Amino acid sequence: MTIVITGATGHLGRRVVEQLLARGVEPSTVVAGGRNEAALAELATHGVRTARVDYADPSTLDAAFAGAEKILLISGNEVGRRSVQHKAVIDAARKVDAELVYTSAPKASTSDLVLAPEHKATEGLLEGSGLTYTVLRNNWYTENYDDTIRQAASTGTILTSAGSGRIASATRGDYAEAAAVVLLSDQYTGEILELGGDEPWNADELAATVSELAGTPVTVNNVSTDEHVAALTGLGVDEGSAGFAAALDANIAAGLLAESDGTLSRIIGRPTTPLKQYVGELLGA
Incomplete structure (x- = not known):
């Protein structure tokens, strides 16, 4: 084949x-x-x-x-x-x-x-x-937050307009493993598989995780969508990218990335990579 x-x-x-x-x-x-x-x-x-x-x-x-x-x-x-x-x-x-x-x-x-x-x-x-x-x-890749995690560790703050919205993220490694399993099996042929991490998290939990592993206090600066766009453009981000990031956070606030039914972990035969493990590896903690 x-x-x-x-x-x-x-x-x-x-x-x-x-x-x-x-x-x-x-x-x-x-x-x-x-x-x-x-x-x-x-x-x-x-x-x-x-x-x-x-x-x-x-x-x-x-x-x-x-x-x-x-x-x-x-x-x-x-x-x-x-x-x-x-x-x-x-x-x-x-x-x-x-x-x-x-x-x-x-x-x-x-x-x-x-x-x-x-x-x-x-x-x-x-x-x-x-x-x-x-x-x-x-669902979302945990790696999409690499810059956020590093900046939180160095500046002590996370800027977001996602409120308390949760994200059922998993690592690229988790999703890649699932893709390999599906490619090598006929078990999932014809299916639409909703894949996400086992433990959805929000910005406050991300801040607490970074704080614990980096050994520095991290706070969450929760702003409105408009304030988020203004803050990003003020940092030099172009308007299109800033608008996209803020729109995505609005989606997260609405719960559109929060659901996970365990399908991903069942396919790969193990739990998905926990947020704390990923953040620790990224920060070398």
């Missing part, structure tokens, strides 16, 4: 490749696709095949997918262009009748999450594609 991992030069995709190899998959049956040539060269040292994969260039998709039986479509990072790019991947997968696994967003088809519309569109494309597919609706 040939498995193609798109986005393999990114943080999540590289970990999926590593998880497949750790499970004894023959390296030559794995195709790692991406745009970063240096990262592809590094992956090739593990014995996997590599291919240039650019969602905006269908010719690269056709070449990379030749002979593929399963394809992991890791969602693109170009907001506003993703559904078009994902359609190109789906169309290329149809040419070889490969099974697709797609990384989506929590409750993408019904959620008001700012990230959901493009994922909803992609899921709709999959539904009408005639392909066999599985959807991994990944």
Whole structure:
């Protein structure tokens, strides 16, 4: 069986490749696709095949997918262009009748999450594609808070407009392990899997965790959405990025990233990585 991992030069995709190899998959049956040539060269040292994969260039998709039986479509990072790019991947997968696994967003088809519309569109494309597919609706990555954690440890404060909203985050390693399990099993074929961390947390709990591990008091500066945008732009963040960050915090405040039913930990056969463990490793505590 040939498995193609798109986005393999990114943080999540590289970990999926590593998880497949750790499970004894023959390296030559794995195709790692991406745009970063240096990262592809590094992956090739593990014995996997590599291919240039650019969602905006269908010719690269056709070449990379030749002979593929399963394809992991890791969602693109170009907001506003993703559904078009994902359609190109789906169309290329149809040419070889490969099974697709797609990384989506929590409750993408019904959620008001700012990230959901493009994922909803992609899921709709999959539904009408005639392909066999599985959807991994990944919640937030704990790594998305790396800068927040480091800044909290150094400045003693966390700026947020998420209120007491909780986040059922898990690490990229957790999600990558789940993707590898799904790719290597027929058990989840056709399912839409809502994946998240076992222990949702909020900003106050993050502050307490950083405070404990860094040995310094950390307070939470909870502000309104408008105040959040103003504070970020005042720090030099562009208006679009500031607005997006504040909109996401509003989604968190509304509880849109709070739910987890344990599906992720059941798939990987262990608890998801606890927040305290992750923060400790990040800070070297």
